[in-house]
Amino acid sequence: MQYFPLFLDLSNRAVLVVGGGEVACRKIDSLLRAGAQVTIISPNIEPYLQRLVEQDKCVWIQNFYSSEHIRAEYVQVWATTNNPELNHQVYADAKKARILVNVVDDQPFCDFITPAMVNRGRIQLAISSGGASPVLVRNIREQLESMFAQNLGYQAEYAASKRNDIKRVLPSVDDRRKFWERFFDHPDIEHCKTRQQFETLYQEMLYAEVEDKASITWIEYGEDVELLPLKALRLMQRAEKIFHEQFCPFGFVDLVRRDAxxxxxxxxIELAAFLEDVRRDKLRVCVFIPPNSTKYHLLRGDDLFIRLGKA
Structure with missing residues (x-):
């Protein structure tokens, strides 16, 4: 992993953009939507940026760049000019001041890069190839745009509005997590368009009786994690515990829920003792076993068994 994925809060934080052309327009538009306080340094700027300045949405220093423009108050510096030598000077000055810097379209001179984004209100999905293939990333983003419900942002807003209410009814963190899993899995959730529709569904499900029981899913591992079926991936994200044979590749275990x-x-024998505790505590579990193994047949019984796909 070349870049550490991170969402940065830029609300009311000072950001410097060197350059006033089309590239600067795109970057500044995103920065302003994130709430940043943007300062532009350039002798000339595009009409779009001129309008932003006139509306007091950003500050324009109408001058050529010099090292004195780099100040400690900036949390980010962007170099967006079409002059590589100038951009590299901005990079060197920002690094000297220990400020994160991005030279647009010049990856070796970037402390950070911006991913392609899928935006649904509070829900943001970021996709990056580490600068290796922007076209591939764009294609992935287009696929994701078509997969996710248009009301995903409203779902997140509604859930946020209920954080205090649900704590009153369901004091346990585990109970709340399980409720939200059922809530967002409901077939009607994607069709809710108003708060009242969300509220009706919420009240119906919040007070409905639900029987907790243990759930054990056996999953074959192999050499290629991409052969895991979608059903296995979904259950792995729901599991509270993961048991894996000692030779199971880390790539499979790494795909489970982070807090499992x-x-x-x-x-x-050791696994049987683990599973006895699972059934007593009514937990949801995934067990990784090698392909074509027969020694776990008796332990599996009638539990769900998912085979690894074929290449």
Whole structure:
């Protein structure tokens, strides 16, 4: 992983953009939508930026760039000119001042890069190839745009509005998580267009009786994690515990829910003891076992078993 993924809060934070052309327009538009306080340095700027300045949405220093323009108050510096030598000077000055800097379309001179985004209100999905293939990233973004419900942002807004209310009814973190899983899985959720529709569904499900029981899913591992079926990936994101044989590749275990407990085992006897605790505590569990293994048949019983796909 070349870049650490991070969402940065730029609300009321000072950002410097060197350059006033079309590239600067695109970057400044995104920065302003994130709430940044943008200062532009350039002898000339595009009409779009001129309008932003006239509306007091950003500040324009009408001058050529010099090293004195770099100040500690800036949390980011963007170099967007069509002059590589000038951009590299901006980079060197920002690095000297220990400020994060991005020289647009010049990856070796970037402390950070901006991903392609899928925006649904509060929901933001970022896709990046680390600068390797912008066209591939664009294609992925287009696919994701078609996959996600248009009301995804409203779903997030509604859930945020209920954070205090649901704590009153469901004090347990686990109970709240399970409720929201059921709520967002409901077939009607994608069709809710008004707050009242969300509220009706919420009230119906919040007070409905739900029987908790243990759920054990057995999943074959192999050499290629991309062969995992979608159903396995979905259940792995719901599991509260993961058991994996000692030779299971880390790539499979790494795809499970981040806060799920992970436990390795070396024998059927050890695993049987683990599963006894699972059934007693009514947990949702995934167990990774090698392909074509027969030694776990008795333990599996009638549990769900998912085979690895074929290449």
């Amino acid at each position: 407990e992970r436990e390795g085992f070396i024998s059927e």
